[in-house]
Amino acid sequence: MKIKYYFSLFLCLWFISCSTTTNAEQNKVSKRPSPGTLKGTLYTNEDLGISFLFPEDWNLQGEEELNHIKEVGADTLSGDDQNMKEAIKSTAASTTIFSLASFKYPLGTPQKLNPSVMLMAEDNSMYPGIKNSDDYILNVKSLLAQSAMDVSVEDIDPVIFSDVTFKGIKTIIQLGQVDVYQQYYVTMIDRNVVAMIMTYFDDDTYQETFGILSGIEIK
Template sequence: MNKSILVIILAALVSFGCTESDSDSPITINTSGNTYVNGFFGLEVEKPADWYAQSAEETILLQQQGNKVLSGDDKNMQKLIEAAMESSLPLFGFFEYPPGTPGKMNPNVLSVAENIKLYPGIKEPCDYVEAVKQVLQQGQLKYEFDGECQSSTIGGKPAGYMDASLHVGTFDIAQRYHAMITDGYAISFIQTYTDEASRSKVDKVMDSIQFTR
């Protein structure tokens, strides 16, 4: 499993997002109002009206640190997107507050697609969720997991999820890891929250997800 997924998961505690591009692009776009669409995966999701979304291109650049690529060059950005499609690509990420807001633990939902064509052992959503669990257990943060992966649906499609928690600074943080398998990719959705009020907010984002194909 590509361990860059760990970087993206940890980014849930800091920053993530989406932006505009062509409608059939793997980059998620804001089509109207607070509706965000990813044409490649047929994904639609609603951003809470007063929440924050960060540039997906910027996130890709952060993932590709060390590459000598100029962010202002469209051809180079396209190469970055193509490279991300071979590993892991950010789809969307919504935060209640702009990342870095002092004194705020930021409830958020982020999504990433990981190419799993080279991982024949990952056939079902829970296979991927268990793989994510193994990666997290190898990290320095002390995650606690609540049981095994459970079957579910997202936008009417088969999915799996697992709950985890950890203590960061003065905050007790809960995360729910969802995954679904489609067209050689695992699409994961990560909810981060601290209490029932913030859980309700991130649940509304998940409930808004629809698939057009």
């Protein structure tokens, strides 16, 4: 597995955590929030009441740029399981409100481990069984246990950003001689899931990526 694809694997987890929901549940859909607006490196979503300031000197990727990353991750995460592969694609299309990711270096930069920060939201209105961020994280853990990847998962303490509590987990995957760490922070706004995902490799990149998460503001 090439290190440059590590981000795509974890990105897909958030698009299939709810993929086992029944058709009856999927019919209960409320009005979806708007995808928001991006001006420079400032993302704003009035419907969700959030804004996020990405670093000006990092490389920001929007929904269109992330589509290929999602496809690569779907193939790797699902292995030979075609049902899981289809679930990833269908759930991503039906629930994603928006997704943005910022990388320290341009994608594909040689000889560079590339820390990143991602902000995304999902419309959770069709999944009444998920009542809070703890339920959502439990679904992600269950998915990880079924995936083709060998991933270590740890619970981490909740963190408060902009006076809102985010629940989290930490994942670790070894790619060759490199340990890749990701921390996921999740909160619910009405029936919508808002997630921040940081990818790092050591103490320095941990401090760098965690500091960027403070760029979120929630009304």
